[in-house]
Amino acid sequence: MQRRRPAFAVPASVVAITTIIGALLVASTAGSAYGHGLGFDETQPTVIGNRQVSVEATMSPSSIEQVSADGRQQRPVFTVRAHDAGTNSTIAGMDYRVVIERGSDVLLDQQFRSPDGLVVANLVPDAGAQQAEVNGQTNAGRVEVSKDKPVQIRSRIMSDGGLYHFAVTLEKSSTGLALESDRTFDLYVSVSKTQNFAVPVKAGEGGEQENVTMSVKTYYADVTDFSYDPAAGISFSMPFDWSTEYVKQVQLVHMEVQFPKAVKDLQVNGYRGAINGVELSPEAVLIDDYSSENLRIVHFVLNNDKLASLSQRVGGSAGDRMLFALAPAGTPKFPIDILSTTEKYLWQLSWGPEVIETGAETTFVMNVQDTQTGDLVRNSSFDFVLEKEDGGGGNNGGDVVVYRQHLSSGQGTFSHKYTFSEAGTYRLAAENINGSGESAQLDIVVLQGKATTGSNSANPPQQQPPSGCLIATAAFGSELTPQVQFLRGFRDNYIMDSQAGSAFMGAFNSAYYSFSPQVADYERKQPWLQSAVKTGLYPLFGILLASEKAFSVAPEGEAGALLAGATASSLIGAVYVSPALAAGVIIAAKRNRSKSIGVRPAAVALAVAAGSLAATALLLATGGSSITTTTAAALSVATSAFVASLTAAAALAVASLAGRLILLSSK
Structure with a gap:
């Protein structure tokens, strides 16, 4: 009997979405799946x-x-x-x-x-x-x-x-x-099957309750235990076998949560999604404001890699249920993926500051991608449109266009600034993408700022500092490209999620931001440098994938972060640093200054790494869940020393071995 993985719930929209986010579905099922499923x-x-x-x-x-x-x-x-x-x-x-x-x-x-x-x-x-x-x-x-x-x-x-x-x-x-x-x-x-649930929500200022219909479209099994709480959000569950053997067969799990846009507590700019208590990355929770005029649809999209990772993390505690949770987020997780009318294009969107307020200049960063290839669409254009509900004061009785601007870009990436003067819910749209009539849209919430100065303010507030990956962003053309988002996701989901990782990033950022803005600006003006940096970064993606695997096999928390850091540091030293050292060994040997790098430098570096690791573990153990300023500073030094010395140890060891082999082959 020929066994293959079931393709659970893969409508055309999800195929397009998963193609865009780095062909995750294809990558995780290339050996088995061949059809669509829906x-x-x-x-x-x-x-x-x-x-x-x-x-x-x-x-x-x-x-x-x-x-x-x-x-x-x-x-x-x-x-x-x-x-x-x-x-x-x-x-x-x-x-x-x-x-x-x-x-x-x-x-x-x-x-x-x-x-x-x-x-x-x-x-x-x-x-x-x-x-x-x-x-x-x-x-x-x-x-x-x-x-x-x-x-x-x-x-x-x-x-x-x-x-x-x-x-x-x-x-x-x-x-x-x-x-x-x-x-x-x-x-x-x-x-597919749509299950409807009558949910009481607050109506009006008096606190009266009225029932609204919320729905879940399931492609797998019946949903039970549906509940809604204004503070906690939406939760529900369905039967699921979390055994490793069964999860290996599952190509994709897709669920659609639908609720009225009129539910104010849920009309936010972003959501936190979780499965059995494990928070999901942004690409697994997708907002759709285009398919329905009155409903917001939020998709849970879990491919095989995500399910395998979840299976390892939830372990035997999951039982035979998959527990879904969807809660409003204080700040959205970027990028937000939005499909165009017929799914020909994907419009990726982010903005800063993350909380949009009146009177504060908001910078929208966008790109247009081909859903079939996931590539940026060069020489693209669209109309950047903001609409606001009329509110009964106008003659239209519907949405009123408050701003429209035609944007074009040779690279397929866009940045546009706008200052909102009124709070409320706006419909942000990219209309007539590339003159094709295709559009993509998202409802966003604008809060009342402390001071509303209007869109022509002479002194707009200072923008938030960049969120990282400046050199990679310059190389790939946009902070919304899958490559840059992968780097940022590794930082946010694996490094910053632990005390040790956060301490290291504090020290790293101090050094990185001292030179990276200048390097990134120069890089954008030099196409050859962009290509070189792009090529040089690809081995790093493989290194970080290996680090993710290391994280998944370790216990959760600090141990996983340290193991992932050790894996990344060692491989970065071996791949990026050792070639320069090996070249130095060869040049020195030919000049009769040295024959090779001995084992002592690598041993010393390894000893420093071991000491730094012990110091990090001690600081974490003594600090507990509450880290003082002094402990945080010491932890920053210890983690930085651990990363640097382990990188050096791996580089020295590989360079020594490579130098010896090259010298022997030349005799």
């Missing part, structure tokens, strides 16, 4: 006889709300076929056995003979059916079927949404394929 799945090609063969299954419609047995909406159908992977032509003369399961229930187990290779089944959903009826018969034996002669199946198939497992067997008796034995293929097809 309403459709397809196996990887496999050699049978002298042909490359794929098997596919389709369920239509892909949403349970569209299903109708009486024909007033859309009559449900499933199809199964085997086809030539090279030509996509259906293989005629096939015998199939099709088993369909939902959860632990077997809904169909039927053999078919198809002269044209197609199994087409018109479905009559019946939630009370105990056994499937094929053309009015139970235990019908092998049934002939084709495109022009579909079968009718009354069963529990499509009586509810969720994940359907198709086990399709190509039987040896088929005349269209040279099968030495039966071959079984597993496919996983999702049918």
Whole structure:
């Protein structure tokens, strides 16, 4: 039996989103997944006889709300076929056995003979059916079927949404394929289901309660325990097997949370998402203000890498449930990914200061990306538009455009400043992207500032200091590129999340910001330098990925941060520093000044690293959860010494070994 990963809940919008955030879905499933999952799945090609063969299954419609047995909406159908992977032509003369399961229930187990290779089944959903009826018969034996002669199946198939497992067997008796034995293929097809929940919320200034409808669209299993609290946000759960073996099979988990934009406590500029108490990174929680005029939709998007990491962190405490939490964030997590009207473009957006207030100049940083490649779209343009609800004072009775400016960029990156004069909810939009009619939009909240000076203030407030990665930003063209966001995410999620890491970053930033702005400014003017820095940074991404793995296998907290730091420091020394030292060894040897670097310098550096690590551990143990100013300063010195000495030790060791090998080979 050919086993493959189920493609849980992958609608077109999520495929586009995950393509943009560094092809995370593709990277985590390249060896197994081949289909989409939502309403459709397809196996990887496999050699049978002298042909490359794929098997596919389709369920239509892909949403349970569209299903109708009486024909007033859309009559449900499933199809199964085997086809030539090279030509996509259906293989005629096939015998199939099709088993369909939902959860632990077997809904169909039927053999078919198809002269044209197609199994087409018109479905009559019946939630009370105990056994499937094929053309009015139970235990019908092998049934002939084709495109022009579909079968009718009354069963529990499509009586509810969720994940359907198709086990399709190509039987040896088929005349269209040279099968030495039966071959079984597993496919996983999702049918979405929207669950509605009546939630009491505060209405008006008097504190009266009224019920509003909040919804969860699930592609996997039924949601339970839905709750809403103005302070804590939204939470709910669903069944999920957290075992390592099962998680390896899961390509993607996608859930959509929908709530009225009128719920003021939830109309914020950003959210914190968590699974079983573990906070998620920004790209896993996506806001959609475009699909509905009155509803905000927030997507949870968890690919296989994220699920594997979550599985390791939540461990056995997770039980058999996946617990979702969505809470308003004091400040948004950037970048915010927004798809255009038909998902042709992705508009990435961030701004500073993070809390938007009237009278304070806000800088919006944006880029336009191709959803198919994830690349910046060069020579791009759009209309930067701000709309505000009329509030009944105007003649439109809707949104009023308060600002419009056409922006263009040869690099595909944009920066634009605006000062808001009125508090409230605004619709920020990129309209007519590249003249295509495509638009993307997000509702943002502007708070009342301490002093409103208007957009033409002669003394705008000082902007926040840069958030880091200046040299990398200059190399890749925008702080919103996936590469820069990866570097920033590693800093925020692994280094800054611990006391030791925060202490090190304090010392690092003092040195880094003393020269990086000047270097970044010069770099932007020198294309050759941008290319060189870009090339030089790529090994760092691999190093940080290895450090992430080290973090995931260590206990949570300070131990994980220290192990990740040790891994990164050692590899940075070996990859970036050792070549210069090795070159020095060769030059010195040729001038007869030295033959090689001895082991003593590396040993000394390693001893300093060990001492610094011990000092760091001692300071963390004595400081506890509350670190004094003196302890913080000492911790900054200790962590900096640990990183520097471990980098030096790795560089010296590799340079010594490389120098010896090169000198020996030259004799």
